[in-house]
Amino acid sequence: xxxxxxxxxxxxxxxxxxxxxxxxxxxxxxxxxxxxxxxxxxxxxxxxxxxxxxxxxxxxxxxxxxxxxxxxxxxxxxxxxxxxxxxxxxxxxxxxxxxxxxxxxxxxxxxxxxxxxxxxxxxxxxxxxxxxxxxxxxxxxxxxxxxxxxxxxxxxxxxxxxxxxxxxxxxxxxxxxxxxxxxxxxxxxxxxxxxxxxxxxxxxxxxxxxxxxxxxxxxxxxxxxxxxxxxxxxxxxxx
Numbered sequence: 753x754x755x756x757x758x759x760x761x762x763x764x765x766x767x768x769x770x771x772x773x774x775x776x777x778x779x780x781x782x783x784x785x786x787x788x789x790x791x792x793x794x795x796x797x798x799x800x801x802x803x804x805x806x807x808x809x810x811x812x813x814x815x816x817x818x819x820x821x822x823x824x825x826x827x828x829x830x831x832x833x834x835x836x837x838x839x840x841x842x843x844x845x846x847x848x849x850x851x852x853x854x855x856x857x858x859x860x861x862x863x864x865x866x867x868x869x870x871x872x873x874x875x876x877x878x879x880x881x882x883x884x885x886x887x888x889x890x891x892x893x894x895x896x897x898x899x900x901x902x903x904x905x906x907x908x909x910x911x912x913x914x915x916x917x918x919x920x921x922x923x924x925x926x927x928x929x930x931x932x933x934x935x936x937x938x939x940x941x942x943x944x945x946x947x948x949x950x951x952x953x954x955x956x957x958x959x960x961x962x963x964x965x966x967x968x969x970x971x972x973x974x975x976x977x978x979x980x981x982x983x984x985x986x987x988x989x990x991x
């Protein structure tokens with residue numbers, strides 16, 4: 753039994769190393785960018801990796817040992833990753849510039865296995881339809897694309913016009929599914945009477961009719977009532 757566990761441990765370590773190398777070779781791609789084919793390939797690679805780790809003797813104990821080895825290896829890699837800059841570059845590589853001053857860097861596209869069509873798609877998702885408007889586009893280590901528009905293409909902000917602005921913080925939950933969030937009210941020095949009064953101003957007599965209510969930093973209360981009637985086909989969507 754001990755020989756089998758040692759064999760499985762060795763196989764699991766080998767499978768983990770192979771999986772790590774393979775992921776580096778295949779390049780970075782965010783989960784949201786994966787095609788159906790990429791998804792199928794990922795499942796297949798995982799299955800093959802499990803086969804390498806366990807060999808032909810699939811036992812609950814062997815599977816548990818392989819799982820523990822993978823977990824420990826991942827934990828150790830994460831610790832080294834935090835402490836070592838070289839390990840971070842080895843495992844996660846580094847951000848790579850794909851566009852600089854409106855010019856596509858073709859060699860870097862090949863390095864990260866980005867097609868021109870994929871690059872254009874990611875830019876369109878950020879409402880950029882002209883590559884010439886881009887100062888920098890950077891492929892991050894998680895496969896996502898960060899984009900900085902050229903200064904003349906960026907929208908004006910209040911600071912550009914020297915305009916004062918009001919503070920905008922987080923909206924706090926006041927009512928969730930008909931239940932008042934008393935702790936949040938206390939944090940704002942409010943109570944249930946205030947909530948009842950605000951709802952009455954909107955013609956709402958029963959708190960149970962409220963699906964959600966939230967209070968913004970300006971003191972405005974947003975209220976969304978429950979939908980008591982059945983949805984008509986296509987009323988709230990494109991189905």
